[in-house]
Amino acid sequence: MSMTTKISNLGSxxxxxxxxxxxxxxxxxxxxxxxxxxxxxxxQSSETEIRQYCTNIIEPARDQRYLLQKQELEKLQADxxxxxxxxxxxxxxxxxxxxxxxxxxxxxxxxxxxxxKTMKAxxxxxxxxxxxxxxxxxxxxxxxxxxxxxxxxxMDAKKAAMVASIMSSAADPNTSKDPT
Numbered sequence: 261m262s263m264t265t266k267i268s269n270l271g272s273x274x275x276x277x278x279x280x281x282x283x284x285x286x287x288x289x290x291x292x293x294x295x296x297x298x299x300x301x302x303x304q305s306s307e308t309e310i311r312q313y314c315t316n317i318i319e320p321a322r323d324q325r326y327l328l329q330k331q332e333l334e335k336l337q338a339d340x341x342x343x344x345x346x347x348x349x350x351x352x353x354x355x356x357x358x359x360x361x362x363x364x365x366x367x368x369x370x371x372x373x374x375x376x377k378t379m380k381a382x383x384x385x386x387x388x389x390x391x392x393x394x395x396x397x398x399x400x401x402x403x404x405x406x407x408x409x410x411x412x413x414x415m416d417a418k419k420a421a422m423v424a425s426i427m428s429s430a431a432d433p434n435t436s437k438d439p440t
Contacts, residue, residue: 385414397426
């Protein structure tokens with residue numbers, strides 16, 4: 261049934277005011293159903309277009325993501341390389357400082373041993389008693405045996421026994437390097 265037929269059928273039944281209202285409603289209803297039909301077609305086509313668009317850009321999007329990840333990894337690698345360089349610089353500084361310290365300690369130790377070599381046993385014994393037992397033992401071990409014996413005999417018996425114990429431990433290969 262066409263729109264005109266519907267209107268004419270209604271026209272015979274309704275007054276003019278009612279006729280205009282009915283025409284308006286029919287126009288709106290037919291327009292709404294047309295829009296609904298058009299909307300469904302539009303939704304289907306836009307869904308298809310969206311799917312097609314996503315399919316078309318999936319590879320470039322993946323490539324772009326990989327590129328961004330690669331750039332981030334390169335940035336992190338550069339940061340790690342920079343930190344490694346700083347650590348290497350600090351390591352070389354530390355090794356240089358340690359070498360200078362060890363050289364100084366050897367010179368100081370040699371000088372200290374030379375000082376105690378020239379001292380009399382009764383003068384050296386009280387000084388060595390006041391030192392840490394490990395240091396005193398190291399100095400006494402480097403002195404000639406005769407002078408070491410004289411110094412130990414002049415020291416307090418307990419301190420001399422501790423120094424002698426450290427000296428004997430130092431000679432034992434089964435003990436640790438730390439004499440204290």
